[in-house]
Amino acid sequence: MSGKPLLVVVTGPTASGKTALSISLAEALGCDIVSADSRQVFRDIPIGTAAPSVEERARVPHHLVGFLGLDEPYSAAAFEADALRVLDGLFARRQVAVVCGGSMMYVDALTGGIDDMPSITDATRARVRDFYEQQGLDALLAWLEIIDPEMHRIVDRRNPKRVIHAVEITLQAGVPVSSLRTGQKKERPFDVLKFCIDMPRERLFGRINARVESMMQAGLLEEARAVRHLRHLNSLNTVGYKELFAFFDGLMDLDTAVARIAKNTRVYAKKQLTWLSRDADLIRLAPETAAADALSIIKKFRHNETNA
């Protein structure tokens, strides 16, 4: 028997039903939920980030939700430290906790650790972004080749975000980003069971479209208007707000902006699915029986651990 507490992770693409499943599991297990969502950490944008509602939070205590100002920097490394601290407290009271979120970097940081990378300052971010916008991706790749040939060799060259991030980190750290990548998995003082609801893509996309509509009905437009003056912040450079800022600027009408939100959310979901497809530890659950199947697997796992 390992004697370790158990961390139950509920992850998956956006709108796949993570919140409902995590609440069902937490209620059945009698434990709290730690959010692993890079946007739900911020206050003032609960609608656009699909943060757990007041009612849901009354049913089960949630941690790491809405605790940061929009102007406060945050990173996967910061999340790793915060979540480990929260879990330390939770595991002192109960031998199980649930983590729920679709920010894959955050989930990976918590379950296996990530390499220590510096936080990017706004000045560095602006410098690299301005360069990219003025000179283009090829020039940025040429810069990366000079400052970190190894990363230039392995980076996804068709993905500007990856290239931008590699240059940003190298400049911020003062050493090549490739030298910071150890690939070492960190030992954790808990066992991990990682679940994902395996939903057919067409059904998932239908849920995304419906969610965008319900967000608009819940007041996303007003929420975006209230934070419009902070649009330069990285925390608001995200799906749901970018499109509405464009509407406020007169660049598109509201129907187009809403359609664009749904489309960009579907694109984001596809990226999440690609990331998940590489995760060999993921346990995929049928949507209709997800909670019951997960609880059965958890029970079996704990039984095996106890009798090992």
Added chain:
Amino acid sequence: MKQTPDDIVLCAQFQELTRASIARDVLLAEDIPAVIDNSVMGIVFPPAGAVRLMVRVADRDRAREILRQGALLR
């Protein structure tokens, strides 16, 4: 003769035109005018000499600091 802020001076020298071009583009992205003064020689006779990146006197210190931060100048 006394220099004026608009005089063009040497900011940095590079062995390769590619590195000099990126350095110039980095400065341009920061709204610092910069030119490579012997790029043709650098292309035709690379071993013959360094590629010179030129800026205004008034911009030289800031330009060098930006290139240092950009890992393009030691």
